[in-house]
Amino acid sequence: xxxxxxxxxxxxxxxxxxxxxxxxxxxxxxxxxxxxxxxxxxxxxxxxxxxxxxxxxxxxxxxxxxxxxxxxxxxxxxxxxxxxxxxxxxxxxxxxxxxxxxxxxxxxxxxx
Amino acid sequence: xxxxxxxxxxxxxxxxxxxxxxxxxxxxxxxxxxxxxxxxxxxxxxxxxxxxxxxxxxxxxxxxxxxxxxxxxxxxxxxxxxxxxxxxxxxxxxxxxxxxxxxxxxxxxxxxxxxxxxxxxxxxxxxxxxxxxxxxxxxxxxxxxxxxxxxxxxxxxxxxxxxxxxxxxxxxxxxxxxxxxxxxxxxxxxxxxxxxx
Numbered sequence: 001x002x003x004x005x006x007x008x009x010x011x012x013x014x015x016x017x018x019x020x021x022x023x024x025x026x027x028x029x030x031x032x033x034x035x036x037x038x039x040x041x042x043x044x045x046x047x048x049x050x051x052x053x054x055x056x057x058x059x060x061x062x063x064x065x066x067x068x069x070x071x072x073x074x075x076x077x078x079x080x081x082x083x084x085x086x087x088x089x090x091x092x093x094x095x096x097x098x099x100x101x102x103x104x105x106x107x108x109x110x111x112x
Numbered sequence: 113x114x115x116x117x118x119x120x121x122x123x124x125x126x127x128x129x130x131x132x133x134x135x136x137x138x139x140x141x142x143x144x145x146x147x148x149x150x151x152x153x154x155x156x157x158x159x160x161x162x163x164x165x166x167x168x169x170x171x172x173x174x175x176x177x178x179x180x181x182x183x184x185x186x187x188x189x190x191x192x193x194x195x196x197x198x199x200x201x202x203x204x205x206x207x208x209x210x211x212x213x214x215x216x217x218x219x220x221x222x223x224x225x226x227x228x229x230x231x232x233x234x235x236x237x238x239x240x241x242x243x244x245x246x247x248x249x250x251x252x253x254x255x256x257x258x259x260x261x262x263x264x265x266x267x268x269x270x271x272x273x274x275x276x277x278x279x280x281x282x283x284x285x286x287x288x289x290x291x292x293x294x295x296x297x298x299x300x301x302x303x304x305x306x307x308x309x
Binding site: 014017020021023024025066068071073 | 297298299300301302303304305306
């Protein structure tokens, strides 16, 4: 039997900031798994599958992934492995060349 | 050399008046002068003609042709002088629109098209790097595009004051302010501008 020292350290759970940082550095087509399991079940407080802090963190992460997809920065994809076993993927999209024109002068005008 | 100096009579002046008016109008159109300047321009041209009249030789051409050339040359010199004066006292604003794009969002202002080499830093002898300035401008535009329009006043406030001062001076509650700040950081991270976040 392996000793505790020989086991790989558990991966730190993905956070909102880590997800955004990854997307900022990702090339189009790069994918990251932000959750594995059944997201809706895990977020349900009545089922109590996760403790409150973990549930809130997961809800924030899922909401952030949704926001990024709505902003056109990423695709959201699920891959099914079995019953209530899904891999939730976020795939980076090509960035628009220039999403909004001439915003900077307006910010500077507001600062003046 | 002309045989004798030619003196202008009233009849000559009557004949020259339409030419004078035509050339003055031409010069004013070129120099984009207002209509009230016409009399001054005409006087200036006429004075120039009087000064050059000793050089007029009736054997080489008519008085009208001579006057036309004199008026036209004087007009060109006047327009050039005016152009130089305008350059010296350039009464324009940085927010003056210089590109006539139909879309108001796509219009460029003078501040946006002014090269860094003509900026105040270069003018005052401060060091400036054109490539770095362009990169900074692109980064700022990218960051501005990544942010929500609701956050623009917040950015403006933070550019002039610290977060605590902005909270005190602003209309947002402390919790809302820091929530918006966190949201801005995440948006900048997602846009690939980790250094700004």
